[in-house]
Amino acid sequence: MKLSCVALIFSLIVLASATAAAQSSSGGQELAPGSPALVTSEELLQMLQSGKDKPLVLNIGPSLLFMQAHIPGAEYIGAAAERQGLGRLRARVKPLPRNTSIVLYCGCCPWSHCPNVHPAYNQLHAMGFSNLKVLYIANNFGSDWVDKGYPTIKGQ
Amino acid sequence: MRKIVLLIVVIAIAVAVYEAGRHKSSAKGGRPGALDSAAAAFSLQDLDGKPLALANYNGKVVLLNFWATWCTPCRGEIPQFVDYQNTLGPKGFQIVGISMDDDPKPVREFYQQFKMNYPVGMGTTALAESYGGVLGLPVTFLIGRDGRIAAKYVGAADMNALQQKIESLLAK
Numbered sequence: 076m077k078l079s080c081v082a083l084i085f086s087l088i089v090l091a092s093a094t095a096a097a098q099s100s101s102g103g104q105e106l107a108p109g110s111p112a113l114v115t116s117e118e119l120l121q122m123l124q125s126g127k128d129k130p131l132v133l134n135i136g137p138s139l140l141f142m143q144a145h146i147p148g149a150e151y152i153g154a155a156a157e158r159q160g161l162g163r164l165r166a167r168v169k170p171l172p173r174n175t176s177i178v179l180y181c182g183c184c185p186w187s188h189c190p191n192v193h194p195a196y197n198q199l200h201a202m203g204f205s206n207l208k209v210l211y212i213a214n215n216f217g218s219d220w221v222d223k224g225y226p227t228i229k230g231q
Numbered sequence: 232m233r234k235i236v237l238l239i240v241v242i243a244i245a246v247a248v249y250e251a252g253r254h255k256s257s258a259k260g261g262r263p264g265a266l267d268s269a270a271a272a273f274s275l276q277d278l279d280g281k282p283l284a285l286a287n288y289n290g291k292v293v294l295l296n297f298w299a300t301w302c303t304p305c306r307g308e309i310p311q312f313v314d315y316q317n318t319l320g321p322k323g324f325q326i327v328g329i330s331m332d333d334d335p336k337p338v339r340e341f342y343q344q345f346k347m348n349y350p351v352g353m354g355t356t357a358l359a360e361s362y363g364g365v366l367g368l369p370v371t372f373l374i375g376r377d378g379r380i381a382a383k384y385v386g387a388a389d390m391n392a393l394q395q396k397i398e399s400l401l402a403k
Contacts (some may be wrong), residue, residue: 191305217367
């Protein structure tokens with residue numbers, strides 16, 4: 076009986092550790108809605124319009140969506156779910172001071188299904204960027220930014 | 232003199248009636264991709280390099296699906312679309328896929344893997360904009376036999392509602 080209890084407790088500890096490790100490596104917990112790592116559309120708009128301490132805004136989504144409409148001043152990096160996109164992201168931020176204010180955004184699909192935000196966030200987090208945010212887009216860039224009348228521009 | 236005045240009045244009335252009609256129709260479906268507007272014509276190549284034009288399906292009910300291989304909700308819809316094409320195709324139904332992937336290679340692989348049975352072309356900015364902009368995926372349009380947009384679904388479609396709408400359009 077004692078042995079069974081010890082085995083059960085040990086199994087639970089191992090399971091809890093594995094779950095925590097998985098969430099940490101995927102960034103899943105940190106990027107849950109409401110997390111301080113996220114910034115809302117309204118907050119980002121205010122940051123961009125304030126004129127001071129503007130963040131570097133990087134688009135880590137697909138090019139066809141970026142070309143149709145994107146946040147003015149945003150730089151196109153490419154889909155961070157793909158090796159090439161992640162490589163471009165690394166190369167772009169490598170020379171920057173680690174306290175640079177950076178906002179990542181995608182908006183290709185609903186937040187829970189976006190393949191790009193977690194790899195991009197994890198990459199920059201691992202590189203030591205401390206002033207890093209991700210734009211929270213619940214549905215997609217069209218619904219959550221363009222349809223609200225927020226500013227956009229076209230092209231690369 | 233009276234004849235000239237009468238002629239001017241008749242012309243003025245005709246112009247006014249024409250303009251009123253024109254404004255009414257543009258308000259109803261003037262924006263690209265708007266419901267009841269004419270579906271924008273396009274001419275692309277499919278993944279095998281064969282011509283893919285909306286005009287090829289005149290008189291059919293067309294489901295136009297903007298999707299991508301990296302889009303999880305899109306991937307969830309594809310098996311159902313394959314089934315629709317099999318079962319509803321003989322009744323005058325046609326699906327056309329427009330991939331918003333940056334590169335056709337994963338699209339070709341996906342096409343084989345999912346045994347897709349309808350044509351797929353690679354999207355362009357111009358095509359997306361001609362349907363009002365595709366700024367999130369998936370986006371699906373249903374185009375009636377008359378060539379007008381009958382329904383638009385942003386995000387994963389409710390398959391029951393979608394099927395009912397397709398069948399009602401096929402019955403027209």
